[in-house]
Amino acid sequence: xxxxxxxxxxxxxxxxxxxxxxxxxxxxxxxxxxxxxxxxxxxxxxxxxxxxxxxxxxxxxxxxxxxxxxxxxxxxxxxxxxxxxxxxxxxxxxxxxxxxxxxxxxxxxxxxxxxxxxxxxxxxxxxxxxxxxxxxxxxxxxxxxxxxxxxxxxxxxxxxxxxxxxxxxxxxxxxxxxxxxxxxxxxxxxxxxxxxxxxxxxxxxxxxxxxxxxxxxxxxxxxxxxxxxxxxxxxxxxxxxxxxxxxxxxxxxxxxxxxxxxxxxxxxxxxxxxxxxxxxxxxxxxxxxxxxxxxxxxxxxxxxxxxxxxxxxxxxxxxxxx
Amino acid sequence: xxxxxxxxxxxxxxxxxxxxxxxxxxxxxxxxxxxxxxxxxxxxxxxxxxxxxxxxxxxxxxxxxxxxxxxxxxxxxxxxxxxxxxxxxxxxxxxxxxxxxxxxxxxxxxxxxxxxxxxxxxxxxxxxxxxxxxxxxxxxxxxxxxxxxxxxxxxxxxxxxxxxxxxxxxxxxxxxxxxxxxxxxxxxxxxxxxxxxxxxxxxxxxxxxxxxxxxxxxxxxxxxxxxxxxxxxxxxxxxxxxxxxxxxxxxxxxxxxxxxxxxxxxxxxxxxxxxxxxxxxxxxxxxxxxxxxxxxxxxxxxxxxxxxxxxxxxxxxxxxxxxxxxxxxxxxxxxxxxxxxxxxxxxxxxxxxxxxxxxxxxxxxxxxxxxxxxxxxxxxxxxxxxxxxxxxxxxxxxxxxxxxxxxxxxxxxxxxxxxxxxxxxxxxxxxxxxxxxxxxxxxxxxxxxxxxxxxxxxxxxxxxxxxxxxxxxxxxxxxxxxxxxxxxxxxxxxxxxxxxxxxxxxxxxxxxxxxxxxxxxxxxxxxxxxxxxxxxxxxxxxxxxxxxxxxxxxxxxxxxxxxxxxxxxxxxxxxxxxxxxxxxxxxxxxxxxxxxxxxxxxxxxxxxxxxxxxxxxxxx
Numbered sequence: 001x002x003x004x005x006x007x008x009x010x011x012x013x014x015x016x017x018x019x020x021x022x023x024x025x026x027x028x029x030x031x032x033x034x035x036x037x038x039x040x041x042x043x044x045x046x047x048x049x050x051x052x053x054x055x056x057x058x059x060x061x062x063x064x065x066x067x068x069x070x071x072x073x074x075x076x077x078x079x080x081x082x083x084x085x086x087x088x089x090x091x092x093x094x095x096x097x098x099x100x101x102x103x104x105x106x107x108x109x110x111x112x113x114x115x116x117x118x119x120x121x122x123x124x125x126x127x128x129x130x131x132x133x134x135x136x137x138x139x140x141x142x143x144x145x146x147x148x149x150x151x152x153x154x155x156x157x158x159x160x161x162x163x164x165x166x167x168x169x170x171x172x173x174x175x176x177x178x179x180x181x182x183x184x185x186x187x188x189x190x191x192x193x194x195x196x197x198x199x200x201x202x203x204x205x206x207x208x209x210x211x212x213x214x215x216x217x218x219x220x221x222x223x224x225x226x227x228x229x230x231x232x233x234x235x236x237x238x239x240x241x242x243x244x245x246x247x248x249x250x251x252x253x254x255x256x257x258x259x260x261x262x263x264x265x266x267x268x269x270x271x272x273x274x275x276x277x278x279x280x281x282x283x284x285x286x287x288x289x290x291x292x293x294x295x296x297x298x299x300x301x302x303x304x305x306x307x308x309x310x311x312x313x314x315x316x317x318x319x320x321x322x
Numbered sequence: 323x324x325x326x327x328x329x330x331x332x333x334x335x336x337x338x339x340x341x342x343x344x345x346x347x348x349x350x351x352x353x354x355x356x357x358x359x360x361x362x363x364x365x366x367x368x369x370x371x372x373x374x375x376x377x378x379x380x381x382x383x384x385x386x387x388x389x390x391x392x393x394x395x396x397x398x399x400x401x402x403x404x405x406x407x408x409x410x411x412x413x414x415x416x417x418x419x420x421x422x423x424x425x426x427x428x429x430x431x432x433x434x435x436x437x438x439x440x441x442x443x444x445x446x447x448x449x450x451x452x453x454x455x456x457x458x459x460x461x462x463x464x465x466x467x468x469x470x471x472x473x474x475x476x477x478x479x480x481x482x483x484x485x486x487x488x489x490x491x492x493x494x495x496x497x498x499x500x501x502x503x504x505x506x507x508x509x510x511x512x513x514x515x516x517x518x519x520x521x522x523x524x525x526x527x528x529x530x531x532x533x534x535x536x537x538x539x540x541x542x543x544x545x546x547x548x549x550x551x552x553x554x555x556x557x558x559x560x561x562x563x564x565x566x567x568x569x570x571x572x573x574x575x576x577x578x579x580x581x582x583x584x585x586x587x588x589x590x591x592x593x594x595x596x597x598x599x600x601x602x603x604x605x606x607x608x609x610x611x612x613x614x615x616x617x618x619x620x621x622x623x624x625x626x627x628x629x630x631x632x633x634x635x636x637x638x639x640x641x642x643x644x645x646x647x648x649x650x651x652x653x654x655x656x657x658x659x660x661x662x663x664x665x666x667x668x669x670x671x672x673x674x675x676x677x678x679x680x681x682x683x684x685x686x687x688x689x690x691x692x693x694x695x696x697x698x699x700x701x702x703x704x705x706x707x708x709x710x711x712x713x714x715x716x717x718x719x720x721x722x723x724x725x726x727x728x729x730x731x732x733x734x735x736x737x738x739x740x741x742x743x744x745x746x747x748x749x750x751x752x753x754x755x756x757x758x759x760x761x762x763x764x765x766x767x768x769x770x771x772x773x774x775x776x777x778x779x780x781x782x783x784x785x786x787x788x789x790x791x792x793x794x795x796x797x798x799x800x801x802x803x804x805x806x807x808x809x810x811x812x813x814x815x816x817x818x819x820x821x822x823x824x825x826x827x828x829x830x831x832x833x834x835x836x837x838x839x840x841x842x843x844x845x846x847x848x849x850x851x852x853x854x855x856x857x858x859x860x861x862x863x864x865x866x867x868x869x870x871x872x873x874x875x876x877x878x879x880x881x882x883x884x885x886x887x888x889x890x891x892x893x894x895x896x897x898x899x900x901x902x903x904x905x906x907x908x909x910x911x912x913x914x915x916x917x918x919x920x921x922x923x924x925x926x927x928x929x930x931x932x933x934x935x936x937x938x939x940x941x942x
Contacts, residue, residue, distance in 0.1 A: 032807035038406055039846075040810060043484040043829075043836070045499065046846060051482035055548075084398040084407070087552045095573045151610055158618040165618040166611050167575065171390065171602065174570055174578075270606045270615075272574035280395060285807065 005306070012302050016295055021066065023294045027287050028062040034083045034285045056083050069288070079295070080288030082281070089292035093277060097296060099168060100273035103196065103262050106189050108254065110197025111204055116247075119208020124235060126213065138202035146195060150268035153191045164188050166270040192269040196262045200254065207250065212243040245312070252308015259297040366594050371586040372455035373437065381915050382589050383597040383934025389914065390602040390621045391926060392612040396574045400560060401551035402531040403475045403483055412924050413577055413603060417562040418531035421450050421469065421512070422524050424831040426920040426928045429726035431524040435464065435532060435563070436512070445519035445876050448527070452510040457584035458534045459567035466506035468563075471535035473504050481548065488526035491517045502526075521876050522835045532563040565596045565931040577603040587931055597934035601927065616909065617642065623910040625925050629712040635909050643913065649906040650723040651714045653828030653921040656784070656901040658695075658772065660686035662851045662858070663817040677817035681766050686820075690745045692896035696735035697742035698795045699788055705902050708783040712905040718889045719840070721903055723921050724832050729886045734893050734900050742795045753796055760796035769798035770820035773812065776803035784901060785823055813849060822849070823901070828922050834885045835873045841888060842869050850897050861895050913939035
């Protein structure tokens with residue numbers, strides 16, 4: 001098991017190398033660079049511009065820039081400095097990554113917390129009005145654009161005062177105790193988590209329903225029923241565990257999209273996550289910041305897939321990683 | 323002055339914002355009241371400044387309260403020397419003082435750290451007398467050593483600052499920039515000498531923000547200065563010289579400033595400023611999200627709302643406890659120009675000819691062609707459409723709101739389709755094949771593309787209307803939306819475009835001398851013909867002479883006369899085809915006193931030391 005994990009982690013290195021090279025190349029292909037916008041300021045002289053180009057290393061050919069970047073990573077574990085912030089990229093990205101992971105985890109709780117029970121209900125009550133109502137509801141939500149649901153929920157918050165209108169902390173959060181502060185973040189988390197979490201709900205719910213229906217048709221379930229077990233014990237105790245297997249795989253894959261799944265909601269709800277930093281960096285061609293963000297997101301993706309595989313091994317003893 | 327990079331929001335988002343606002347008005351929700359808790363009355367713990375700055379203001383205020391303002395992004399750095407974009411400059415402008423400032427209402431130079439100054443008889447040297455006993459936010463005295471240190475920083479070539487350009491002067495013979503010299507003869511005197519008299523000497527020296535040598539001297543000596551004072555610097559080690567100091571910075575979320583307890587500014591009663599306990603920049607990335615946050619009372623002011631929403635904002639004033647301030651014509655101007663640049667030099671080092679080709683160059687280079695285009699454009703329609711009726715005709719970078727520089731006699735080349743057709747006929751352009759499009763004397767169809775940035779829906783709407791106007795006089799124009807950096811690369815480097823619609827943002831101060839690089843033929847932002855080795859026409863040569871006069875004399879009447887003549891020439895030549903500017907309106911809660919928003923950045927917080935919460939609204 002340990003060697004399996006180690007091997008998977010080592011595979012990450014060439015993968016990240018490839019991703020960084022591709023990202024770097026794409027950034028080079030885009031017209032202009034970080035200083036293009038700066039050059040529009042009539043107060044910036046040509047000499048100052050040249051000096052900035054030298055300071056940022058942008059006067060070098062792109063392959064030299066990339067090799068220097070790799071050299072600093074391998075020799076000093078230094079991922080470069082953001083041009084705009086004048087600080088190491090991970091200092092800039094750190095807080096954003098944590099906030100994005102928090103939002104994504106909360107959204108995941110919403111998705112799975114609803115998808116599993118609702119899917120089970122829909123399967124058990126197959127072809128009844130309850131089943132149909134759940135499907136219709138989930139698909140209506142799925143077809144609403146995130147921007148619209150986000151703005152409508154924000155409006156609700158502004159109207160009723162039940163929830164804060166975007167952001168992550170209240171204005172006076174710094175004067176709160178730890179518990180009050182956590183509660184404050186939780187209050188800010190509800191609406192964006194609902195918007196992000198309800199999008200995949202429809203498909204997850206349908207998958208849960210289909211998977212459980214498959215299992216319920218199997219012989220051992222009939223045996224369990226024939227033994228005179230209550231329907232509840234048959235479903236929860238016997239069928240559900242086996243029906244969960246495909247969903248665990250799916251759960252692992254969604255772990256991978258943790259970092260990228262909430263960018264739109266982050267903008268609408270002014271959530272201080274990775275999305276807005278990355279987008280801004282991309283637009284201003286702050287190249288090492290973009291690279292840092294992409295590498296970080298890729299790493300989380302690979303890690304998510306690994307966790308998915310491990311989870312599957314835990315849930316189903318028939319699968320083993322040697 | 324710089325190209326306005328910020329689009330005014332994506333169209334879809336603007337629509338959504340409008341819909342939300344309209345819905346909000348229909349539902350009639352609760353007006354916003356801030357959630358700040360009542361606080362203990364403020365007590366000044368520090369001895370009064372020995373040499374205070376009595377700050378002029380409309381109303382004497384009272385201490386306390388918070389002012390929360392929406393910002394589209396958070397600051398990238400709190401180091402004013404390397405700060406390069408608005409979000410950082412907005413915050414740095416509050417944190418650090420300078421020798422002098424510009425009064426946003428009159429445009430005149432006013433005292434800050436320098437309580438007085440005088441010019442030498444030859445106008446080349448200015449001697450500043452610093453305030454005694456002024457202190458940094460950590461209680462350290464501010465002396466001429468700190469001023470000198472700050473000048474060292476801004477003029478350090480390796481730091482490549484934009485202010486350095488203002489603090490230097492091209493040598494008339496060699497063309498090389500010569501830096502201003504400066505010295506600190508004693509602790510409270512500082513002198514700056516320019517190689518030639520410079521009308522913008524005070525704004526230039528006033529752009530240098532005063533930084534503490536005792537804190538940053540070591541970082542500078544060790545070459546770590548650019549990364550000092552970043553977003554992760556602890557507030558207690560960020561020592562400031564301005565009315566405010568940092569209380570808390572949460573990346574991408576908010577920046578909270580609190581009173582600098584040692585600030586030397588006082589009101590007429592001798593009470594220390596600022597009045598407010600705190601200014602909070604709240605990052606709200608989305609325009610509609612910001613509007614809702616304002617409505618819910620979570621922020622007190624927005625510095626950017628869309629004209630489409632003005633009527634809804636207007637209606638909500640009473641209920642929302644705010645006032646929609648009308649700032650008049652924006653200082654951000656819009657115009658169209660034709661590409662007259664020579665193509666970039668080929669392998670032999672020589673340009674192969676005009677970048678647009680000989681045919682189009684023959685049209686674009688004729689003033690009558692450019693005038694005809696200007697006459698074809700229906701500016702009323704541009705105001706009624708993209709600006710939703712909230713706009714003004716404008717023929718200069720110094721718009722009507724700029725009393726100091728505006729020329730009321732200026733006459734632009736305005737809408738006159740018959741006149742346009744006459745001019746085009748005079749150039750030999752006729753519709754020879756009856757397809758509704760003119761051909762020139764050689765039979766080439768008169769058609770060209772107009773580039774503008776794709777992320778700005780508003781500019782694209784303008785181009786669409788202009789295209790319709792041009793088709794009425796027989797010119798076929800097309801819209802070419804481009805991603806902003808692609809656009810800049812075309813406009814500045816390879817010149818692959820016919821005509822371009824863009825805008826210029828306001829400089830601080832809004833003085834035409836700040837636009838040297840735009841108007842001088844050698845200028846690096848002289849868009850229609852960038853960095854000309856010598857003026858291409860007699861008119862360009864005349865503007866160069868006038869611009870030199872404008873910059874190198876301190877006699878205001880002479881400067882004003884020079885500027886007005888420049889604008890007459892620009893309008894007569896139609897190098898820029900002027901388009902209307904927006905009527906600027908901003909919502910700010912009515913409980914705040916001394917609020918005097920200006921079209922110049924920062925529009926709302928330029929007098930943040932004087933803003934206060936009116937009694938009766940405490941804790942609300």
